Amino acid sequence: MTRKDLQQIELERQAEQARLDGLKTAMQRNEMGQYATPFPLALKIMQFVRDNWLTAAKDIRFLDPAVGTGAFVSALLHAFDRKHLRSITGIELDPQIASAADKLWSKWGLKVIEADFTRLPFPASPDANFLVANPPYVRHHHLDREAKPYLQQKAQVSVGLKVNGLAGLYCYFLLIAHRWLADDGIGVWLIPSEFMDVNYGKAIKRYLTEQVTLHHVHRFDPEDVQFDDALVSSTVLIFQKRIPSAQHEAIFSVGSELRTPRRSKHIRQQQLADVSKWTSLPDMPLRYVTRNVERLNATICIGDLFDIRRGLATGANEFFILTRQLAREKGLPDRFLRPILPSPRYLTDDVILAGSDGYPVIEPLLVLLDCNLAESEIRYFPPLRVYLEEGKSRGFADRYIPSHRSPWYKQEFRPAAPIVCSYMSRGRSGTSGIRFFRNYSQATAPNVYLMLYPSRAIQRAVEEDPHLLDSLFELLKRASQEHLLYEGRTYGGGLNKIEPNELARVPLPNDPILEHIGSKPRQFVLLEKKQTLLAKGEHARGRRH
Secondary structure, X not given: OOHHHHHHHHHHHHHHHHHHHHOOOHHHHHHHOOOOOOHHHHHHHHHHHHHHHOOOOOOEEEEEOOOOOOHHHXXXXXXXXHHHEEEEEEEEOOHXXXXXXXXXXXXXXXXXXXXXHHHOOOOOXXXXXXXXXXXXXXXXXXXXXXXXXXXXXXXXXXXXXXOOOOOOHHHHHHHHHHHHEXXXXXXXXXXXXXXXXXXXXXXXXXXHHHOXXXXXXXXXXXXXXXXXOOOOOEEEEEEEOOOOOOOOEEEEEEEOOOOOOOEEEEEEHHHHHHEOOHHHOOOOOHHHHEOOHHHHHOOOEHHHHEEEEEOEOOOOHXXXXXXXXXXXXXXXXXXXXXXXXXXXXXXXXXXXXXXXXXXXXXXXXXXXXXXXXXXXXXXXXXXXXXXXHHHHHOOHHHOHHHHOOOOOOOOOOXXXXXXXXXXXXXXXXXXXXXXXXXEOOOOEOEOOEEEEEEOHHHHHHHHHOOOHHHHHHHHHHOOOHHHHHHHOEEEHHHEEEOOHHHHHOOEOOOOHHHOEEXXXXXXXXXXXXXXXXXXXXXXXXXXXX
């Protein structure tokens, strides 16, 4: 068969992929993690690996454990001379997709195994020396109760690492595939970038740091989403199944193009164990991102001064949050309404002033419905009863969060915080977009904010100096954008997020105001922090032993 025949088959594959995608709803494909690799991306990856790590390969035994309709098979055939391809194997769970792949590529040498890759027994002697995959992007909450412990055990048998229960299916694919790859074989994975920053990615990073020789980690620019149907930032991993040497250096790059990245850096593989957030590489200097205990001990972070909590999750904002005017029109009693902040996008100023009634002086002026009366007592408030019955008929009481509350319309306790910050944003290049707000009102905040409550030491200090919170607010606004980006995480489309424990780790710039915190001098605060860090370290070491 000629190159022209191959190009024609690829066009047929793309048409068949579109047809198969149309047979399922977006929700069904999301639950199954079926996001097909675009052929131009698959070809670029294959050519990049060929030119850098398989230049002399003449006996390729190829395996794709999530073959789909065969985008990587097509890219393999386009990039390599067929005389160098000894075997081509693909594994696919979906019967319709497996059948399509077989019809398209069997004449070109593909052997399709219709099976769940994670359920297949490990081969006694791995044959594949070139494994390429875009594994299913199934989030942990779509894995059934029986599947998760099975996958955790299978991954532990494969690489000896325990996987966090919040890990997605792609993490298990990667670790289980270790036993399918021959020694010195090349593994290439196209996976979401989020594993680099989150807790559940620790097992993946340990595997990549300790058990294979990591050659290249390329993260596509978050604004440059690689999949039309999945808003996810993607990373290409390239490694060799070989224990790394002490001096081996991996390449970390970022940019829209794999061959011509915006930035790249060689990093000794052993140093990666000291980097908690890999997405900071290669944009930030290594001295900023490695765990330096002495530097941590000598730095006051946001979490040293504030208790940080996520804003209030109602479970049905469209029902529980109303404009104050609409609540009055519906006759809802004021005693069951609390002021609540609108989304940060409505706030043009970083200072939220308050009226005499404690409500913020902003538009839109919103209220939160929060009632702790039993349903039998609601009859004494007819307009409230009517509104709640309407909400029940629309299914709001059966949603996950309301259904776990008693009564379902009672909100969790979240008093107003004097300082809040946006939980997610789309920052300009090099900035997090995270905004801090000084809140003088009695408004609580929804879960698009993080709420900063002063620690006990700060509360005592505020009693002596009422202007202290204003000064700390100005200090928070000077927090380094590099550190906010590093501690947070970036998703497809350039969306930045930061969780409470991540914001707590952001260091504050040196300032005279930190020299004395209440009655505690700076040295005493840092001593307390050092003791806490040491205690956590001892606890972690004890658990490992």
